[in-house]
Amino acid sequence: xxxxxxxxxxxxxxxxxxxxxxxxxxxxxxxxxxxxxxxxxxxxxxxxxxxxxxxxxxxxxxxxxxxxxxxxxxxxxxxxxxxxxxxxxxxxxxxxxxxxxxxxxxxxxxxxx
Amino acid sequence: xxxxxxxxxxxxxxxxxxxxxxxxxxxxxxxxxxxxxxxxxxxxxxxxxxxxxxxxxxxxxxxxxxxxxxxxxxxxxxxxxxxxxxxxxxxxxxxxxxxxxxxxxxxxxxxx
Numbered sequence: 001x002x003x004x005x006x007x008x009x010x011x012x013x014x015x016x017x018x019x020x021x022x023x024x025x026x027x028x029x030x031x032x033x034x035x036x037x038x039x040x041x042x043x044x045x046x047x048x049x050x051x052x053x054x055x056x057x058x059x060x061x062x063x064x065x066x067x068x069x070x071x072x073x074x075x076x077x078x079x080x081x082x083x084x085x086x087x088x089x090x091x092x093x094x095x096x097x098x099x100x101x102x103x104x105x106x107x108x109x110x111x112x113x
Numbered sequence: 114x115x116x117x118x119x120x121x122x123x124x125x126x127x128x129x130x131x132x133x134x135x136x137x138x139x140x141x142x143x144x145x146x147x148x149x150x151x152x153x154x155x156x157x158x159x160x161x162x163x164x165x166x167x168x169x170x171x172x173x174x175x176x177x178x179x180x181x182x183x184x185x186x187x188x189x190x191x192x193x194x195x196x197x198x199x200x201x202x203x204x205x206x207x208x209x210x211x212x213x214x215x216x217x218x219x220x221x222x223x224x225x
């Protein structure tokens with residue numbers, strides 16, 4: 001069974017702090033990983049994706065991937081109240097398919113002003 | 114910026130009825146997907162579609178479900194005989210490359 005696990009939170013950080021969100025996955029065939037942000041009652045919004053070991057930075061967001069440990073993380077620098085949402089980690093295995101996404105349950109982030 | 118659109122935003126139906134959920138993917142995208150999210154649960158893959166045929170489907174996507182691309186812009190999900198447990202948010206997603214997937218706003222399906 002392919003699983004993506006996330007701590008459901010809530011994770012509470014003060015405004016301006018770094019928020020660290022983590023995810024582990026069971027499928028060693030997963031090749032790419034995606035972070036989506038989902039506001040309550042809304043659809044998932046793609047923030048970042050990563051497919052190589054190491055770090056990938058985009059503005060205030062940094063995604064980290066460690067395939068040996070089957071671990072993915074998302075760092076949000078200078079957190080803002082508008083970052084308060086549920087963050088979904090998803091993995092994709094492209095072997096023989098178009099890479100359907102396996103989602104974790106999400107981590108709820110709350111940024112306090 | 115182009116977006117995936119979905120209609121209707123909310124559909125209420127009685128158990129046993131057929132429903133069709135509609136999606137307009139981003140115009141130059143080639144890969145299409147349906148996912149669902151039961152309230153309070155994780156987003157689950159239903160089906161992927163490429164080159165006018167189903168690429169992959171999950172265990173959830175049984176004989177009661179079907180997908181169609183009736184023209185060059187629409188992508189539909191049909192549920193033939195709805196059950197109470199089909200109540201969920203249904204998201205359409207599209208991708209130009211088969212990698213990054215962009216989600217529509219969703220259709221909330223309520224089966225009574």
